[in-house]
Structure formats: structure tokens, C-alpha cells
Amino acid sequence: MDDAPATPVGVAIIGAGLMGGQHAASAAASPDVQLLGVTAADAGQAEQLAGRHGCRVYADVDAVFADDAVEAVIVATPTHTHHDIALQVLAAGRHAFVEKPVTRTLEDALALREAARAADRVLATGHVIRYFPEYRQIAESIARGDIGTPAVATFGRRCQQPDWAPDHWHTDMARSGGVAVDMLIHDVDLVRWYFGEPTHVYARVVGSDRHDGLDYALATLTVPDGPICHLHGSWSEPEGFSQSAEVCGSAGMITYDSRGRDELSFAAHATNADVTALPAPAAGPNDPFQRQLRDFARAIRTGSSVPSDIDWAIGSLRIALAMLESSDRRDVVEVTA
Amino acid sequence: MKVGILGTRHVHADGLAAYVLELGHELVGAVEQDAAARDAWTRTPLLELDAVLDAADAVIVAGTNRERVDATIAATRAGLPTLAEKPVAADADELERLVAAVDPSLVMVALPLRFGAALTRARSIITSGALGRPLAARGTNHGQFPGGWFGRLADSGGGALQDHVVHLSDVLCWLLDDRAARVYARSAHVLHPDNDVEDCGIVTIDFESGCFASIDSSWSRPAAFPTWGDVWLEIVGTGGRLRIDPMATRLELYGDAAGKLTHVPYSDDDMTRNMVAAFLEFADQRRDGGPSTAPVSLAEAVHASDTVLAAYASVASGRPEPVTVRQSDS
Numbered sequence: 211m212d213d214a215p216a217t218p219v220g221v222a223i224i225g226a227g228l229m230g231g232q233h234a235a236s237a238a239a240s241p242d243v244q245l246l247g248v249t250a251a252d253a254g255q256a257e258q259l260a261g262r263h264g265c266r267v268y269a270d271v272d273a274v275f276a277d278d279a280v281e282a283v284i285v286a287t288p289t290h291t292h293h294d295i296a297l298q299v300l301a302a303g304r305h306a307f308v309e310k311p312v313t314r315t316l317e318d319a320l321a322l323r324e325a326a327r328a329a330d331r332v333l334a335t336g337h338v339i340r341y342f343p344e345y346r347q348i349a350e351s352i353a354r355g356d357i358g359t360p361a362v363a364t365f366g367r368r369c370q371q372p373d374w375a376p377d378h379w380h381t382d383m384a385r386s387g388g389v390a391v392d393m394l395i396h397d398v399d400l401v402r403w404y405f406g407e408p409t410h411v412y413a414r415v416v417g418s419d420r421h422d423g424l425d426y427a428l429a430t431l432t433v434p435d436g437p438i439c440h441l442h443g444s445w446s447e448p449e450g451f452s453q454s455a456e457v458c459g460s461a462g463m464i465t466y467d468s469r470g471r472d473e474l475s476f477a478a479h480a481t482n483a484d485v486t487a488l489p490a491p492a493a494g495p496n497d498p499f500q501r502q503l504r505d506f507a508r509a510i511r512t513g514s515s516v517p518s519d520i521d522w523a524i525g526s527l528r529i530a531l532a533m534l535e536s537s538d539r540r541d542v543v544e545v546t547a
Numbered sequence: 548m549k550v551g552i553l554g555t556r557h558v559h560a561d562g563l564a565a566y567v568l569e570l571g572h573e574l575v576g577a578v579e580q581d582a583a584a585r586d587a588w589t590r591t592p593l594l595e596l597d598a599v600l601d602a603a604d605a606v607i608v609a610g611t612n613r614e615r616v617d618a619t620i621a622a623t624r625a626g627l628p629t630l631a632e633k634p635v636a637a638d639a640d641e642l643e644r645l646v647a648a649v650d651p652s653l654v655m656v657a658l659p660l661r662f663g664a665a666l667t668r669a670r671s672i673i674t675s676g677a678l679g680r681p682l683a684a685r686g687t688n689h690g691q692f693p694g695g696w697f698g699r700l701a702d703s704g705g706g707a708l709q710d711h712v713v714h715l716s717d718v719l720c721w722l723l724d725d726r727a728a729r730v731y732a733r734s735a736h737v738l739h740p741d742n743d744v745e746d747c748g749i750v751t752i753d754f755e756s757g758c759f760a761s762i763d764s765s766w767s768r769p770a771a772f773p774t775w776g777d778v779w780l781e782i783v784g785t786g787g788r789l790r791i792d793p794m795a796t797r798l799e800l801y802g803d804a805a806g807k808l809t810h811v812p813y814s815d816d817d818m819t820r821n822m823v824a825a826f827l828e829f830a831d832q833r834r835d836g837g838p839s840t841a842p843v844s845l846a847e848a849v850h851a852s853d854t855v856l857a858a859y860a861s862v863a864s865g866r867p868e869p870v871t872v873r874q875s876d877s
Contacts (some may be wrong), residue, residue, distance in 0.1 A: 258794070277861070291813075334675055357769075359737055360737075361735050361737035361746065361747045361765070361767060362735060362747040362749065362763070362765045362767050364763060410865070412731045412751065414751055414753065414761075415685070416682050416683055416783075421682065421785050424682065424783070424785065426682055426783050428683065428684035428685060428730065428751055428759065428760075428761040430733055430749055430751060430761075433734065436774065437735065437737070437747075438733045438734070438735050438747055438748075438749050440749045440761065440763060442685050444783065444788075446682070446683075446783040446788055447788060448788055451646065456770075457766060458738070458747070458767035458768075459737075459738075460738050461769070462769045462771060463767060463769050463772070509682050519667040540729070540753070540867060541866065542731070542865060542866055543868065543869070
């Protein structure tokens with residue numbers, strides 16, 4: 211990649227789970243940042259991750275803040291902890307990158323925005339979907355007029371029951387928001403990116419706290435002058451992760467499904483192998499997480515804005531939470547900015 | 548068995564008639580008023596209604612949606628077992644007229660999905676308990692615009708919602724032994740501006756059990772699509788995830804003659820042929836005073852139409868709307 215900042219930004223990662231692991235891999239490979247170390251509630255997980263990337267382990271967040279080389283912190287902890295940890299990061303004078311969903315509640319997200327303004331630090335969020343080349347190509351195809359006027363658009367993602375976190379926070383709606391908030395927020399991003407701000411949300415959600423984490427969510431978003439937008443999210447897919455999109459218009463249709471679209475695939479003979487159905491960490495020139503880090507590092511060095519800033523995150527969180535509200539009330543929810 | 552055809556303008560009319568012959572039965576003739584459709588129909592002689600009803604042992608009702616109720620009433624008043632195309636009526640008034648006038652014990656409705664091997668196996672998986680408690684489902688029944696009268700409100704009573712929702716809403720009720728209770732729907736009219744009906748629609752159905760599902764019934768497949776459309780359904784339960792793609796058994800043909808990719812189905816299991824065979828067997832049994840519940844009953848098809856009517860009500864109100872509960876449902 212071109213145009214790396216003269217001096218890489220020193221970063222630490224809080225959290226060593228699925229996303230902490232992805233950020234560590236991307237940060238280690240990125241010319242824009244220098245991965246200094248990781249810390250996690252589970253010290254063993256942190257050590258394993260640090261060992262893989264040759265960085266240090268911090269005993270806790272205070273140890274992170276005590277390291278003067280740490281300019282920025284990536285917060286990749288369970289959703290409900292983002293708010294408190296990000297506040298500490300900002301209070302310690304560090305720039306913050308917070309995984310999506312930026313917080314579990316709208317109030318927490320608004321508080322983070324105020325804290326970042328007061329601290330005059332960069333606050334970026336992990337709304338990473340805009341950095342995926344497949345979704346950028348869909349945006350360009352729509353903009354080129356390949357499919358004419360969009361009439362109906364469907365976006366979805368699915369994976370197995372999320373039981374990989376040791377404390378099973380995914381299966382607690384109060385902590386994760388379930389598949390609607392945790393995963394479909396990416397698809398909310400797509401609707402907003404491609405077509406504009408939804409005004410009405412109707413959704414039906416199983417909820418991850420009723421059947422051992424199994425969850426399923428269907429949502430229909432109304433976007434003024436846009437197509438009918440339908441989102442589908444599943445935490446009930448035994449075959450593991452996949453994502454898909456389809457936009458139909460007056461002159462054609464463009465579709466994408468990650469299933470069967472692996473450039474490379476290796477599988478051990480399945481005599482005794484665990485099914486590891488989560489996506490392998492992205493790598494190489496298509497790694498969207500490295501592209502995301504680049505914008506974060508640039509913002510820190512040059513004062514440029516990040517596209518997935520806290521305002522963007524708040525906008526998508528608002529829609530995702532409206533899905534839960536709609537499902538609870540069994541009615542359409544009007545969304546106002 | 549001698550079979551008459553009442554109305555030929557449904558896209559399935561000729562195919563259904565051809566299966567009657569293939570299955571070793573006779574066609575006595577067809578009734579058609581529309582001049583262009585009369586010219587296009589070559590399968591049988593064209594006769595007057597009374598002549599067909601006198602000569603036939605059973606009839607297939609396959610005209611436009613608007614013609615369907617009159618034809619179904621005429622056939623059943625003549626005491627003939629009747630296979631009626633779907634939807635069974637063009638609108639709410641027609642549906643009421645049908646329910647009031649027709650002998651339901653003579654009517655089977657042409658919802659072919661139930662007769663495919665994949666659906667039959669899916670039902671046995673569900674019945675076995677392997678799916679556990681059904682939680683949610685999602686289906687697509689996309690199509691290309693079927694053309695002609697399907698795009699005219701006066702003939703069809705509605706567009707993409709009217710044409711396709713009944714298939715998967717019925718399949719879900721049948722597979723899950725459930726009934727639709729509430730519907731939210733959005734529709735759009737963007738793809739075929741010369742029509743006066745919606746060409747895109749997404750419905751979300753709440754079932755009585757608490758399970759919910761969405762169905763995308765849009766005529767959103769472009770002319771360049773390899774085939775007429777798709778049928779696809781996934782159901783998630785506490786025991787597993789079931790996925791049904793009855794059109795998956797196909798080859799992909801890259802033919803320069805077509806100028807695009809086309810699909811070549813290879814399955815010998817033909818759901819429509821199975822459905823026609825089931826109807827002819829039902830008709831044969833009815834003639835001998837046999838069982839009076841068709842493999843797809845009128846009550847089930849009326850419920851599917853009530854579900855679609857709730858979808859149209861939701862489009863109009865912008866809110867979820869209840870599905871009509873009928874006396875015959877209990």
C-alpha cells in the first residue's frame with residue numbers, strides 16, 4: 211500500500227478474542243501502525259496472541275497507559291464494555307479505535323462522542339464494511355447505473371451460534387444486542403452508504419438469550435427514494451460465516467455471496483478436526499482491517515477525518531436498536547436523527 | 548379420465564394440460580373468450596363452457612386471476628373435481644364470493660411446491676423432530692415479470708405480491724403445521740413502469756406459533772437471469788437449520804445462442820407433474836365418492852390469499868396487519 215505515514219502510530223489492543231486477533235494480525239502487517247502490545251481479561255489469550263505477533267503483553271489497561279509509546283488504543287472487547295474502556299483511553303490522552311457496535315446503548319455512544327471532543331482525540335469505529343472491496347464494487351456498480359434504478363435490495367450475514375467467547379456475552383441480549391445489533395449493523399451501514407438514511411424500520415428478532423445463543427433477525431428498512439431494503443442475520447448457521455448482497459434494479463441485478471468465493475482454501479482431513487467456521491483473518495492487499503487502520507493512523511497524524519467516525523457509528527446504532535424496538539413492539543419504528 | 552380446461556391464459560395452462568396427456572388421460576377441450584389467447588391455444592379444441600362441463604370428468608381452471616372464481620364456481624356447480632390455479636381469487640370481494648358459492652370438497656389448488664421431493668423430505672425431517680422448535684424462516688420466490696395480463700390490475704388483482712407470496716406462505720404453513728397471523732409488507736413499482744401493479748415486494752409474516760418469516764416475492768430477475776426465477780427457503784429451529792432449494796438440481800449452460808448463462812434442470816422429480824397426478828387421483832376418488840379433502844385444500848389456499856390480502860393492507864397502512872380468521876379455519 212502506498213502513502214504510509216512517515217512514523218507508524220504506536221498502538222495497543224485491548225481484547226484478544228475474535229476481533230482482537232484480527233486487529234493484531236492486521237496491525238502487525240500494516241505499515242501505518244506499530245503493534246506494541248495487547249492486554250485482555252484472559253491473560254492466557256493475550257499471551258498467545260502476543261506470541262503470535264511478537265509484541266508485548268500488558269498486565270492491564272493501566273499498564274497500557276503507562277507505556278508512553280502507545281499513542282492509540284484499539285478497543286476489541288465485548289460490546290457492553292466499550293463505553294467504559296474507551297472513556298479510560300480518551301481520559302488517558304490516547305486516540306481510540308472502538309470495535310462495532312460502538313456501544314450497546316445510544317446514550318453511551320453519545321457520551322463517547324462528547325468525551326472524544328473534550329479530549330480532542332481521534333475516535334474511530336470498526337464499521338469496516340466500507341473497506342471490503344466486494345462491497346465497494348457493488349457501490350460503484352450501482353453508481354455507474356449498471357442495474358438502473360434500484361428497486362429492492364437484500365443484505366445478510368450469518369454464522370453459527372456464537373459460543374466462542376469464554377463468558378458467553380453474545381448470548382446475553384443486554385450485553386451484545388444479538389445478531390441484529392452485533393452483525394446486521396454492517397448491513398445497516400450498507401443501506402446507509404448505498405441509498406441514504408432509513409426513516410422506518412420493521413424487524414422480527416428471535417433474540418440470542420432464548421435458545422443458547424441461536425438468533426435470527428429479519429428487518430425491512432424504508433429509505434426515502436431508495437429501494438425496499440431487507441436485512442437478514444443468522445446466528446443459527448451450522449456451516450459457519452458467510453455474507454451476501456443482492457441489489458435489483460430496472461436494468462439488471464448485482465449479487466454477491468461469499469460462499470464459494472475463497473481464493474484459497476485448505477482443509478485438514480476431517481478425522482478429528484474441529485470445525486472452525488469463523489472466517490480466517492483477512493490478509494494481503496484486500497485486508498479491509500489494514501485499510502481501516504490506515505485511515506485511523508492518518509487521522510492521528512494529519513487531522514484528516516475517518517469515514518467511520520462516531521457520528522456514523524451512532525447513525526447505524528440508532529437503526530440497529532430500532533430493529534430490537536420494532537421486534538419488541540411488533541410494530542414499525544420511525545427513526546429520526 | 549376426461550379433463551376440461553377452463554381458461555388458457557395462465558402461463559401454466561399448457562403445461563398442466565400436457566401433463567394430463569403424459570399421465571395417460573384425455574383432454575376434452577378448453578374454454579377461452581380472449582381472441583388472442585384462442586389463436587395461441589393449440590393443445591385442444593376450443594368449446595363452449597357447457598360443452599366442456601358436459602364432457603369432462605374433471606377440470607383445470609387456468610385463466611386470468613379475474614376469471615378464476617367464476618370458472619371455479621361453474622365447475623363445482625357441475626359437480627366436477629377442479630384443479631384451480633393460484634391465487635384462487637383476484638381480490639377480497641372475489642374471495643368472499645368464492646367461499647360463499649363453491650363446494651370445497653371438489654377443489655384442489657395448484658400449489659406445486661408441496662409435491663417436490665425436497666419439500667416432502669423437508670416435511671419428514673420436521674416431523675421427525677430434528678429441526679426442533681421452528682424459530683424463524685426466510686424465503687425467496689423471485690421471478691422475471693411473467694408478462695401480459697399479470698401486469699394489469701384489472702386481470703390480476705395485483706402484481707408480485709399476488710403472484711408469488713402464496714407459494715411460500717402456503718409451504719411454510721404446511722411444513723410447520725402453522726397459520727399466518729400478522730403480516731408486514733413493503734412493495735415497489737419500479738422495474739416495469741408500463742404495468743399498473745407492484746413488481747417488488749417483501750413480506751414478513753408472524754405465525755400463530757410465534758415463528759416468523761420473510762418472503763421476497765419480487766419480479767426482480769432481469770431478462771439476463773439464467774431462468775424464470777427461483778424458489779429458496781431456509782428454516783431455523785432449535786435443533787438445526789433446514790435449507791430448501793428445489794431448483795438446485797441443474798446444469799449451467801453457457802450457450803452462445805442464448806447470449807447468456809441458462810439453467811438446464813436435470814431432476815426427474817417434477818413437482819408439477821406430481822401435482823397433476825395427485826389431482827387426477829383425487830378426482831378419480833371423488834368420482835367414486837372417495838375422500839373429500841384435496842391434497843391442497845381450498846381452505847388452505849384461501850388462507851394463503853388472506854395472507855396476501857393482509858400484505859396489501861399493510862402496504863396501504865404502513866403497519867403490520869392481521870390475517871383474516873375464517874370460520875372454516877377451526
